[in-house]
Amino acid sequence: MALPILLAVVAMTLIIAVRYLAVSGAFAWATARRMPGVYARQRRQIGREIYWSLLSAGIYGLPAGVVAWGWQHRGWTLIYARLGDYPLAWYPLSIVAFLLAHDAWFYWTHRLMHRPALFRIAHAVHHASRPPTAWAAMSFHPWEALTGAVVIPALVFVVPIHISALGVVLAIMTVMGVTNHMGWEIFPRRFVEGRGGRFVITASHHQRHHSDYRCNYGLYFRFWDRLCGTDRGLGVFHDDPRRGSADGKP
Ligand SMILES: [Zn+2]
Numbered sequence: 001m002a003l004p005i006l007l008a009v010v011a012m013t014l015i016i017a018v019r020y021l022a023v024s025g026a027f028a029w030a031t032a033r034r035m036p037g038v039y040a041r042q043r044r045q046i047g048r049e050i051y052w053s054l055l056s057a058g059i060y061g062l063p064a065g066v067v068a069w070g071w072q073h074r075g076w077t078l079i080y081a082r083l084g085d086y087p088l089a090w091y092p093l094s095i096v097a098f099l100l101a102h103d104a105w106f107y108w109t110h111r112l113m114h115r116p117a118l119f120r121i122a123h124a125v126h127h128a129s130r131p132p133t134a135w136a137a138m139s140f141h142p143w144e145a146l147t148g149a150v151v152i153p154a155l156v157f158v159v160p161i162h163i164s165a166l167g168v169v170l171a172i173m174t175v176m177g178v179t180n181h182m183g184w185e186i187f188p189r190r191f192v193e194g195r196g197g198r199f200v201i202t203a204s205h206h207q208r209h210h211s212d213y214r215c216n217y218g219l220y221f222r223f224w225d226r227l228c229g230t231d232r233g234l235g236v237f238h239d240d241p242r243r244g245s246a247d248g249k250p
């Protein structure tokens with residue numbers, strides 16, 4: 001029994017690693033086309049970001065592989081494959097439920113990791129990217145990676161979700177993780193500065209976390225930051241004429 005589980009863990013690790021390299025690579029390529037040379041002086045930093053991210057892939061792969069094996073061979077989890085098993089309206093609601101739960105978990109663990117002692121141990125690696133690049137999406141110390149790795153594998157035991165809806169959640173997680181770090185805003189300004197941007201976190205919001213540190217802790221939504229008074233609004237980028245001292249300094 002141990003060997004099939006090990007194989008599932010290795011397969012998941014490879015899938016997560018390849019997914020990271022493909023998505024980060026695609027957005028790094030898009031960044032190079034949009035702003036040639038913007039990462040030119042960050043080669044060593046990018047090397048570190050890739051190193052920590054691939055290490056994180058192994059940590060994410062462990063619970064994901066065990067749960068995937070259990071789902072297939074032991075009937076674990078509430079993941080369902082037949083659309084008719086739950087009302088159709090649950091399909092989009094399950095996606096929202098996963099994102100809200102992940103966001104809440106991320107906000108509070110992230111805030112905790114900004115306490116000085118924990119920051120040094122678990123979170124300094126992520127903030128060593130100054131400013132972050134598209135390769136920083138999974139650039140976490142193993143302790144931090146562990147806090148992120150358990151969320152989705154735990155949620156599938158308590159919230160029913162169709163296998164393809166889970167794919168949507170993972171796609172949103174992966175793409176937002178990359179775009180929020182790549183150094184420019186991919187969403188239209190009308191959205192980011194409009195009603196949508198008041199609730200949804202995009203690169204402009206997370207950029208401010210990387211420049212100011214003690215604010216904007218959220219992942220997908222701004223609810224927790226607003227509720228807890230830690231929302232300091234949007235940051236600015238390399239190519240923004242309003243750019244001041246907010247780029248990459250503690
Ligand atoms: Zn942080």
Ligand SMILES: [Zn+2]
Pocket residue numbers: 126132181206210
């Ligand atoms: Zn970040």
